[in-house]
Amino acid sequence: MMVLVTGATGYIGAHTCVELLAAGHDVVAVDNLANSKVQVLSRIRELTGRDVRFYEADILDGGQVDRIFGENAIDAVVHFAALKSVPESVAEPLRYYHNNVTGTLNLCARMARHGVRRIVFSSSATVYGASVTMPLTEDAPLAPVNPYGRTKEMIERILRDVYESDNAWSVALLRYFNPVGAHPSGRIGEDPNGVPGNLMPYITQVAVGKRQELVVFGDDFETDDGTGVRDYIHVVDLATGHLKALDRIAAGPGIHTYNLGTGTGYSVLEMVRAFERASGVSIPYRIGGRRPGDAAVSYCDPTKARTELAWTATRGIDEMCLDSWRWQSQNPRGYEAG
Ligand code: NAD
Ligand code: UDP
Numbered sequence: 643m644m645v646l647v648t649g650a651t652g653y654i655g656a657h658t659c660v661e662l663l664a665a666g667h668d669v670v671a672v673d674n675l676a677n678s679k680v681q682v683l684s685r686i687r688e689l690t691g692r693d694v695r696f697y698e699a700d701i702l703d704g705g706q707v708d709r710i711f712g713e714n715a716i717d718a719v720v721h722f723a724a725l726k727s728v729p730e731s732v733a734e735p736l737r738y739y740h741n742n743v744t745g746t747l748n749l750c751a752r753m754a755r756h757g758v759r760r761i762v763f764s765s766s767a768t769v770y771g772a773s774v775t776m777p778l779t780e781d782a783p784l785a786p787v788n789p790y791g792r793t794k795e796m797i798e799r800i801l802r803d804v805y806e807s808d809n810a811w812s813v814a815l816l817r818y819f820n821p822v823g824a825h826p827s828g829r830i831g832e833d834p835n836g837v838p839g840n841l842m843p844y845i846t847q848v849a850v851g852k853r854q855e856l857v858v859f860g861d862d863f864e865t866d867d868g869t870g871v872r873d874y875i876h877v878v879d880l881a882t883g884h885l886k887a888l889d890r891i892a893a894g895p896g897i898h899t900y901n902l903g904t905g906t907g908y909s910v911l912e913m914v915r916a917f918e919r920a921s922g923v924s925i926p927y928r929i930g931g932r933r934p935g936d937a938a939v940s941y942c943d944p945t946k947a948r949t950e951l952a953w954t955a956t957r958g959i960d961e962m963c964l965d966s967w968r969w970q971s972q973n974p975r976g977y978e979a980g
Contacts, residue, residue, distance in 0.1 A: 643667050645720055652677060653877065657877045657880070658881040664690055677835060679833065682830060727839055728791075746763075746797045760811075762813075767903070770782050770786075801815065809895055812897075814890060816883065818903070820873060822966055825969070833977050842913070845925055849971070855925075856914065865939060870909065871939040874959065883955075890951055898950065902942075902953075
């Protein structure tokens, strides 16, 4: 297939491009570089021996998106492009709704115009909100608690309505749990701007001496050790999940929702210990207050993806930590060094 990947130079996008190219698909890539660096493209080439056709463009720009569809015979779209910081979305809701929701409306309108009706969408476990019933199945109630999560819920609804209006569409809504890790080569990985908001990049930056200590956000949750529990998933497993979802939507029209996670939860302190084991580096930490809105526990039931997509996450917590560490230690300044 010729696949248009939006947000292709981002963390998950880059890993998915590698897997798509390795599987023999052609990739047309679009990104406005709002949260990524163009250097990732040469790393993708280095890993796969193949080029993506890259457009530095904003999906909000209808003319540019039209041009991309006009110049390439796109079979399907994998749509990662979005802003993803929860605190930023609380501070700047209009920017988040505009970028994520309007960007998707614009993309889908152009897809329809060019007769492309297959889309894999990056949704998130945050659409579930702080549900009390674990593990989360796809039919758990949706209750996002911040604007970022609400953009994902809205886009899911929009895509459902689009499908209802025209049953020729073929849509996969993928709800990711907590992506961590990096390509085993150490050549591509997560390169966040500024202070990392997520646990794993914070830990790896402490490990390379970029940050002094980890602050654990609360140790008084109702969990075994009192710290928050999440379903961490290796980014390469996540990337292969997209290939399986593409196969599914290429098989025929419909709309399908899948959790992509391992189904196992680990606490913050378990992650710290696993990282120390994998890297041999000790991670100083102190216990701080809870982060507003944080759930105690979140992990999924991955059965639906296993049975319908024949996909399952195969990489465990040690591999996640080892690969995160390899990337961070070999690229202490991320892609900056070229
Ligand atoms: P990322 O920020 O690394 O990648 C997103 C990419 O989209 C960036 O390269 C950014 O420059 C680009 N982009 C943003 N707005 C754009 C626009 N208007 N036009 C063109 N490009 C634009 O994030 P990621 O971690 O790779 O996440 C990819 C997707 O997965 C996002 O939709 C995110 O919301 C979703 N997601 C991520 C996580 C996570 O923890 N990383 C969890 C659940 C869901
Ligand atoms: N966390 C932490 N310190 C940090 C970042 C995160 O203790 O600097 C905790 C957070 O409270 C949660 C877990 O690590 O329990 C995962 O947080 P992350 O932001 O990576 O994912 P999310 O909470 O969005 O699932």
